[in-house]
Amino acid sequence: MAAFFGIIMVGSSTFSLFNGFGGKANQNNTPPVTLTNTPADNYSPDKRTTFCQSDNNTRSTNYITEYKIPTACTQPLAITTDASGSVWFTESNTGNLGTFDPTTKTFHEFSNLEWQKGEKSMMWGIQSASDGNIWFSDSQHNLIWKFDRQASNYASFIFPKTPGQDSFPQMLVPDGKYILANDFTGRKIVIFDTNQSGASLQATNIMSPGNYNFTSDMIADKSGKIWYTIWIYQLGGELVSYDPTTSKFAEYTLPSGVQAPNGISIDSNGKFWLTDTASSIFLSFDPTSQAFTKYMTLPPQISTYGNQSGLIKTPITRPYWSQLDDQGRIWFNEQVANSMAVFDPSTESLVEYLVPSKNPNWSDCGIGMDCGVAQVLDFTVAHDKVWFTEWVENNIGVLDTSVGLPFGMTTSDTSISMHRGQNSTMTITLTPNQSISDTVSILSAETSSAQDLKVIPSDNNFVLDKPKTVTVTLSADNFALPGTYKVAIGARNQDVTISKFVTVTIQ
Numbered sequence: 371m372a373a374f375f376g377i378i379m380v381g382s383s384t385f386s387l388f389n390g391f392g393g394k395a396n397q398n399n400t401p402p403v404t405l406t407n408t409p410a411d412n413y414s415p416d417k418r419t420t421f422c423q424s425d426n427n428t429r430s431t432n433y434i435t436e437y438k439i440p441t442a443c444t445q446p447l448a449i450t451t452d453a454s455g456s457v458w459f460t461e462s463n464t465g466n467l468g469t470f471d472p473t474t475k476t477f478h479e480f481s482n483l484e485w486q487k488g489e490k491s492m493m494w495g496i497q498s499a500s501d502g503n504i505w506f507s508d509s510q511h512n513l514i515w516k517f518d519r520q521a522s523n524y525a526s527f528i529f530p531k532t533p534g535q536d537s538f539p540q541m542l543v544p545d546g547k548y549i550l551a552n553d554f555t556g557r558k559i560v561i562f563d564t565n566q567s568g569a570s571l572q573a574t575n576i577m578s579p580g581n582y583n584f585t586s587d588m589i590a591d592k593s594g595k596i597w598y599t600i601w602i603y604q605l606g607g608e609l610v611s612y613d614p615t616t617s618k619f620a621e622y623t624l625p626s627g628v629q630a631p632n633g634i635s636i637d638s639n640g641k642f643w644l645t646d647t648a649s650s651i652f653l654s655f656d657p658t659s660q661a662f663t664k665y666m667t668l669p670p671q672i673s674t675y676g677n678q679s680g681l682i683k684t685p686i687t688r689p690y691w692s693q694l695d696d697q698g699r700i701w702f703n704e705q706v707a708n709s710m711a712v713f714d715p716s717t718e719s720l721v722e723y724l725v726p727s728k729n730p731n732w733s734d735c736g737i738g739m740d741c742g743v744a745q746v747l748d749f750t751v752a753h754d755k756v757w758f759t760e761w762v763e764n765n766i767g768v769l770d771t772s773v774g775l776p777f778g779m780t781t782s783d784t785s786i787s788m789h790r791g792q793n794s795t796m797t798i799t800l801t802p803n804q805s806i807s808d809t810v811s812i813l814s815a816e817t818s819s820a821q822d823l824k825v826i827p828s829d830n831n832f833v834l835d836k837p838k839t840v841t842v843t844l845s846a847d848n849f850a851l852p853g854t855y856k857v858a859i860g861a862r863n864q865d866v867t868i869s870k871f872v873t874v875t876i877q
Contacts, residue, residue, distance in 0.1 A: 419729075424742070437765060465491070467480050514526070538556060548561050586633075609655055675741075711723070754772045777810070783796040810862065822850035
């Protein structure tokens with residue numbers, strides 16, 4: 371059990387989750403061992419509310435609907451959709467695949483007869499491939515699996531092991547008739563086609579350059595180059611491109627403050643978008659100028675982290691994986707903010723949707739607090755729907771992006787230049803699109819140091835029953851470091867947070 375959770379901790383970069391909060395709600399009352407004849411029996415009774423679900427309910431908001439998986443404690447992880455619109459997901463506590471029909475609202479789970487009862491594995495990657503079958507990764511057993519949809523059976527292939535290294539097949543990315551897989555701890559990218567036979571995966575290995583511990587998610591650009599990140603936790607890393615035609619690498623050092631860059635995606639302009647799971651940072655990279663631009667999400671809602679102990683001084687959101695939708699917007703899951711977020715590069719605006727279910731055993735929650743996270747560890751974008759998994763609540767959820775936002779937001783400025791020691795003001799205007807009964811709060815976040823730049827709104831909390839303009843003062847410290855920074859200024863109600871980015875140059 372300890373080894374299993376050690377792999378989760380490294381493989382998912384959820385470094386804070388296993389340092390004190392898991393299982394907290396049951397620490398004073400350990401019930402006797404009871405069997406349920408479900409996958410929940412893989413956990414002792416005192417751990418079932420932590421890893422299976424905190425209650426039997428599903429919840430919804432104006433934007434998100436949740437569905438409970440019929441089998442208890444499946445721990446859904448990777449998720450994708452097929453050409454027909456059906457939703458497929460891995461069950462990391464059963465070894466099975468599940469599917470959900472959005473039209474009939476019904477689940478079907480396919481028993482994996484090759485899976486040993488009681489086994490667990492983080493199954494991060496899943497794809498509906500060009501051969502019509504479902505492929506997924508299995509980190510615990512070092513396997514790539516194929517589910518034949520016509521025969522409804524499973525076949526497994528041994529993932530190539532790096533000599534002297536542990537292997538950890540993680541994400542799967544389609545590239546024409548091929549599939550790309552990153553070996554998270556084995557320091558390589560693997561390329562294979564779906565025409566496989568025999569016990570071992572027939573594949574091409576691309577060994578990562580440098581001496582970095584982790585090789586994370588990957589994407590292929592229009593020219594066929596493969597881009598991915600390599601890194602050492604808290605010590606930085608590089609964005610790497612590999613050209614299969616020349617076998618040459620190009621390496622770009624990641625900006626300071628980026629500690630666990632997991633997600634990567636590419637937009638129609640050829641710009642790359644990365645997410646840092648150890649902070650609240652997401653960032654872009656322009657291959658033409660070779661310039662990185664950092665952005666920050668707004669702080670998470672206190673209902674996600676609780677802070678009952680008072681020890682959390684700077685809560686973060688942990689952006690995880692990233693995908694583009696058909697409007698060119700970048701989506702990412704904010705793991706410990708219990709949210710799904712979408713960034714529009716054309717307007718430099720960000721919307722963060724709060725997931726309604728919360729498991730208190732994964733946050734600093736007190737008894738009776740409405741607090742916690744559902745561990746939204748993966749998602750997939752399908753036109754105007756975003757499907758995601760809730761690993762510790764046994765749910766899948768869907769976010770309907772066609773539902774209008776509760777209010778609109780405009781700013782008087784998109785860029786401001788100021789000298790050290792100088793103040794500057796701007797305004798934001800909020801316009802309700804519907805009746806809003808709950809309080810709207812004004813928040814901010816900046817990529818500069820908090821000592822260098824302060825953002826002070828004239829009003830922090832109010833009921834938005836009519837258009838409202840708020841004055842925002844930006845104050846640069848006398849010893850602020852010169853540079854160009856992104857400042858997020860946003861407004862939040864109980865379901866969503868909407869923010870705009872302003873470019874601030876301190877001279």
